Amino acid sequence: MLALLYYCNMTKSNIENNTILFNTDIYAQYQVDELARNLSMSSGDIELVINSPGGDVFTGSALSALISNEVSNGRKVKTVGIGLVASAATFMLLAGSEVTMQEDAFLMVHQPFSYGGGNSDDLRKDADLLDKIENIIVNIYARKMMQTKGMDEDEAKKKSKEYVQNETWFTAQEALEAGLIDSINTTMQPAQPITESVEANNRTDKKYNYTNHFKNAPMAFKLQLDNQMDNKQVKEAKSLFARLANLFGVSNNAEAETVQETVDATVEETPTVETEKMTAEQMKEALETEGYAVITKEELDANQDLLNKLNSRLTEIENKQASKAIATPAHKETKKEDKPVLNKKQQDMFSLLANTIKNAL
Numbered sequence: 001m002l003a004l005l006y007y008c009n010m011t012k013s014n015i016e017n018n019t020i021l022f023n024t025d026i027y028a029q030y031q032v033d034e035l036a037r038n039l040s041m042s043s044g045d046i047e048l049v050i051n052s053p054g055g056d057v058f059t060g061s062a063l064s065a066l067i068s069n070e071v072s073n074g075r076k077v078k079t080v081g082i083g084l085v086a087s088a089a090t091f092m093l094l095a096g097s098e099v100t101m102q103e104d105a106f107l108m109v110h111q112p113f114s115y116g117g118g119n120s121d122d123l124r125k126d127a128d129l130l131d132k133i134e135n136i137i138v139n140i141y142a143r144k145m146m147q148t149k150g151m152d153e154d155e156a157k158k159k160s161k162e163y164v165q166n167e168t169w170f171t172a173q174e175a176l177e178a179g180l181i182d183s184i185n186t187t188m189q190p191a192q193p194i195t196e197s198v199e200a201n202n203r204t205d206k207k208y209n210y211t212n213h214f215k216n217a218p219m220a221f222k223l224q225l226d227n228q229m230d231n232k233q234v235k236e237a238k239s240l241f242a243r244l245a246n247l248f249g250v251s252n253n254a255e256a257e258t259v260q261e262t263v264d265a266t267v268e269e270t271p272t273v274e275t276e277k278m279t280a281e282q283m284k285e286a287l288e289t290e291g292y293a294v295i296t297k298e299e300l301d302a303n304q305d306l307l308n309k310l311n312s313r314l315t316e317i318e319n320k321q322a323s324k325a326i327a328t329p330a331h332k333e334t335k336k337e338d339k340p341v342l343n344k345k346q347q348d349m350f351s352l353l354a355n356t357i358k359n360a361l
Helices: 030-040 057-072 089-094 120-149 153-165 172-178 219-225 227-248 254-268 280-289 297-327 344-360
Strands: 019-022 046-052 077-086 098-102 106-109 168-171 183-185
Touching: 019 030, 030 057, 046 089, 057 077, 057 089, 057 120, 077 089, 089 098, 089 106, 089 120, 098 172, 106 172, 120 153, 168 172, 172 183
Parallel strands: 019 046, 046 077, 077 098, 077 106, 098 183
Antiparallel strands: 106 168
C-alpha cells in the first residue's frame, strides 16, 4: 500500500556462492517471479542481502512467503539488511532463518497507507482494509519478538503496535535490543540507502516523493532522499528569478547578481553528504559552514508555496503584457517604453524577495 518513486533492479550476484542482492523498492508481481527464479537457481544455504525502502504490502508479503517456504523446507536463508530496510521490505528480512543487519543500517516500521477515492462507503471500506493490514503487520513483528525475546503474545503485540503506529526507525543496535533481528553484521561495509530515481514505464506515481509521508526519518536520510526534489525547487527558483529580473529591469542590480550566482552554484554543484560517517548535527554544521541553509520540511513547503504563488502571479502579468502587444494596431507606430526604474520602496521589496528565494535554497 506504500507507493514509491525510487526504483532500481533486483539483481542476483555470486549465485554460485548462494548470495542474492535485493536492491529495489517493492512494487510489481514480476519481482516475486524473479526472486523465486533466483532461489531455484541456487542450492544449499543462501544469503539474501536486502537494501530497500519498501513498497506494496501485498507484493512484500508474497516475497516474504517465498523465503518462509524455503526455511520451512529446511533450507537456511540468512537475510542481511544493509543501508535501509523499511516498510514492506522488513517482511522479507524477518522471514529469514537467521536475521542480521549491517551495523550502520536502518530498519523502519510504520502503519500502512493508501490512495483512496470514491464515496464515503468506499473510503470506509478502504479504512477497514488498512486496519486489517495493520493487524497483519503487527503480528509479523510480534512473532519475531516472541521468538527472540521470549515475550508472551499479548505483550509482543502491544509493543509491536506501538512501534508501527509511531513510525519507528531502528538502528541495528536498537533492532537487536527490540528483538527484531538476531545479530549485527560487523563485516560488511556501510551502504547508503537507494537515492537514484529512474523512470519506469509501468509506474503511475513518477512524481511522488514518498519521504513526505515519513514523519520520523533521521535527517541523514531526509537530506539524501529529498535531494532530487530539492534540486527541482532550486531550478524553479532560478527560472522565477530570471523572469522577475526581466520584468523589473534589474538584471544589473548587485543583489540580483549575488542571488543568481548562488542559484547557479547550487544547481551546478550539489554537496556530497557522507551519511555513513557523520551524525545529523555534524552534517548540518558542515552544510552551514559551506554557506547552505538547512531548513525544516515545513519551512521548505512554505517557501515552495510562496514560489508557486509568485509564478502564478508572474504568469498573469506576462499574459496581460502579451495581450496588450497583440491588441496594438499594426499601422500605429508605438514607442518602445523603457523598463520601469524602481523607487526605494520597490527596491527594498525586491531585495526582500531575492533574499527569500536565496534562503529557500
